[in-house]
Amino acid sequence: MERIPILKMGKCLLVTIQVDLQDQVALQLQDDLSATIESTGATGVLIDISALEIVDSFIGRMLASISGIASVLDATTVVVGMQPAVAITLVELGLSLDGVRTALNVERGMAMLRLRDGEGDHDLVD
Amino acid sequence: MERIPILKMGKCLLVTIQVDLQDQVALQLQDDLSATIESTGATGVLIDISALEIVDSFIGRMLASISGIASVLDATTVVVGMQPAVAITLVELGLSLDGVRTALNVERGMAMLRLRDGEGDHDLVD
Structure with a gap:
């Protein structure tokens, strides 16, 4: 798998x-992510979806679910890299993430x- | 594709x-990477292969090739996240990357x- x-x-x-995120891969990702947040004490999760050409309701739910789990573990989730066409389709379909x-x-x-961590005083990626 | x-x-x-890196995907990656190095002026390329369970001679050549191209464009390539089993197999097969x-x-x-960029004075990912 x-x-x-x-x-x-x-x-x-x-x-x-x-x-393509199938059920098993998505569930595995949720498990792995929550375990990794716990073991590393990470406070942020970045999910890059720039390779995805379709975001349907399943992926939308999965992202919301990961975000919810991370939030309970005190980590903030940010989804990045959404393609413009995907954003357009999401809005047209009424999926609001x-x-x-x-x-x-x-x-x-x-x-x-x-910013969330109040670490505005030094640059992380400069 | x-x-x-x-x-x-x-x-x-x-x-x-x-x-799995097939020929077309690997060639596309080379093209995309060199174009991105050129457009962004990046000085480093990190290639994470932690998901790969097999690194054969094709992938080895591809990594060497990317590294060579990036080097000509003045960027350093570092391959990260190799699984221990992959490292063992590489050495046993005599593939030295x-x-x-x-x-x-x-x-x-x-x-x-x-370090290569002489930016040891501040932390990038701390």
Whole structure:
């Protein structure tokens, strides 16, 4: 079974979604992420979906679910890299990704997480 | 055709390889990476292979090739996250990944790139 790697960068975890998310892969990702947040004490999770050309209601629910789990574990989730066409389709379909924060790209997502941690005094990715 | 996303983080580009690299995907990645190095002026490329359970001679050549191209464009490539079993197999097969730098994980890879840029005075991912 495929497993989506979780990269640790400082206090952030970075997940790049490149494959079609089937149920098992999505559940595995939820398990892995929550375990990694617990073991590393990460305070932020960045999920890059720039490779996804379709975000349907299943993926939307999955993102909301991950965001909810991370939030309970005191980590903020930011979804980054959404393609413009995906954003258009989401709005047209009325899928609003409730409770999921988004940012244009990884750098802006990191900046958002940094602000949340009150670490505006030094640059993480400069 | 699948495309592997390239994430920009400061002066680094990050590529996470999760799928089996077939010829077309590998060639596309080379093209995309060189174009992105040129357009962003990135000085470092991190290639995460923690999801790969097999690194054969094709992937080895591809990594060496990417590293060579990036080097000509004045960017340093570091391959990170190799699984222990993969490292063992590589050595047993006599594949030495000539010209390819490696690091244990993304954080160490970033530290290596930072040293190369002489930016040891502040922390990129702390």
